[in-house]
Amino acid sequence: MAKQKFKYNPDTLSFERIELTFLRKFSRVITHFIFSSVMGLVLMFVYFWLFESPLEKQLRTENKELRFNYELLNSRLDQISSVLVDMQDRDDNIYRTIFEAEPIPQSVRMAGFGGVNRYAELEEKPNMEIVLETTRQLDILSKQLYIQSKSFDDVIQLAKSKEDMLRRIPAIQPLHDKDVVRFASGFGMRIHPVYKTRKMHNGVDLTAPTGTKIYATGDGVISNADFSRGYGKRVVIDHGYSYKTLYAHMSRVLVRKGQTVKRGDVIGLVGSTGTSTGPHLHYEVIKNNRPVDPINYYLNDLTPEEYDEMILVSSRPTQSMD
Numbered sequence: 136m137a138k139q140k141f142k143y144n145p146d147t148l149s150f151e152r153i154e155l156t157f158l159r160k161f162s163r164v165i166t167h168f169i170f171s172s173v174m175g176l177v178l179m180f181v182y183f184w185l186f187e188s189p190l191e192k193q194l195r196t197e198n199k200e201l202r203f204n205y206e207l208l209n210s211r212l213d214q215i216s217s218v219l220v221d222m223q224d225r226d227d228n229i230y231r232t233i234f235e236a237e238p239i240p241q242s243v244r245m246a247g248f249g250g251v252n253r254y255a256e257l258e259e260k261p262n263m264e265i266v267l268e269t270t271r272q273l274d275i276l277s278k279q280l281y282i283q284s285k286s287f288d289d290v291i292q293l294a295k296s297k298e299d300m301l302r303r304i305p306a307i308q309p310l311h312d313k314d315v316v317r318f319a320s321g322f323g324m325r326i327h328p329v330y331k332t333r334k335m336h337n338g339v340d341l342t343a344p345t346g347t348k349i350y351a352t353g354d355g356v357i358s359n360a361d362f363s364r365g366y367g368k369r370v371v372i373d374h375g376y377s378y379k380t381l382y383a384h385m386s387r388v389l390v391r392k393g394q395t396v397k398r399g400d401v402i403g404l405v406g407s408t409g410t411s412t413g414p415h416l417h418y419e420v421i422k423n424n425r426p427v428d429p430i431n432y433y434l435n436d437l438t439p440e441e442y443d444e445m446i447l448v449s450s451r452p453t454q455s456m457d
């Protein structure tokens with residue numbers, strides 16, 4: 136029951152009950168209503184603060200999945216970037232070197248976009264770092280890809296204008312793929328199989344049975360067809376353009392000095408003559424009188440997997456067969 140209110144009346148010397156006016160009653164109801172509503176709202180906020188609504192729960196799960204997928208995308212972008220770096224590397228160090236073109240300067244390859252901040256809109260929004268990162272990576276990648284494809288256009292032009300050079304430069308594997316038992320050792324510092332000391336290995340060793348055919352890797356003229364103590368029976372082809380190739384430890388030499396050969400001609404047979412620990416071909420590519428890594432000169436024949444495997448073997452400190 137509502138509280139009664141009384142007022143002292145000095146005329147009658149008694150307390151009299153005050154009758155509430157309609158307005159007062161109305162204002163009481165309103166106050167009560169407002170108070171209850173505010174309490175209700177407060178309780179609701181507390182509830183939602185403590186517990187998630189089903190919609191929030193769903194959004195949170197979706198958000199998590201999106202984030203996870205963005206992370207996956209980013210790591211795939213990283214992989215693609217590394218493939219591109221490998222391509223750029225080959226472009227600068229092999230293709231462009233072969234055609235004597237200047238490598239593309241790093242400043243051009245890595246040039247930014249400059250000017251307005253392309254990501255301002257994303258930066259302003261909360262929790263967008265991961266989207267920002269992906270967008271940035273994609274932008275960089277597409278720009279570098281564009282530059283790379285332009286560069287390949289140049290290389291194709293150079294190649295067309297240098298057909299003769301291309302026929303001469305060593306560009307195939309000296310043994311048939313099916314004949315190679317093993318890519319035994321790569322180019323670089325190796326432990327010598329006979330002298331057991333660390334020594335520069337100037338070529339690659341391809342293991343194959345005695346009698347396996349050895350092919351000229353480019354057009355040229357035979358400059359040596361002789362025997363040397365280390366190399367055993369050996370052939371050297373002068374390809375011009377400051378390139379030579381050397382084939383060692385043959386069991387038989389099938390060409391003479393001064394003879395002209397074409398790429399793919401058989402020049403001798405695999406053996407183990409000279410300082411050698413077993414039948415194999417020791418193959419060198421010499422540019423400007425200095426041995427270079429032959430791996431870079433038979434890319435044509437290799438699948439990407441084979442190339443990777445060769446790079447791997449080549450970088451391992453294996454023992455050469457010399």
Ligand SMILES: [Zn+2]
Nearest residue numbers: 340417456457
């Ligand atoms: Zn060798």
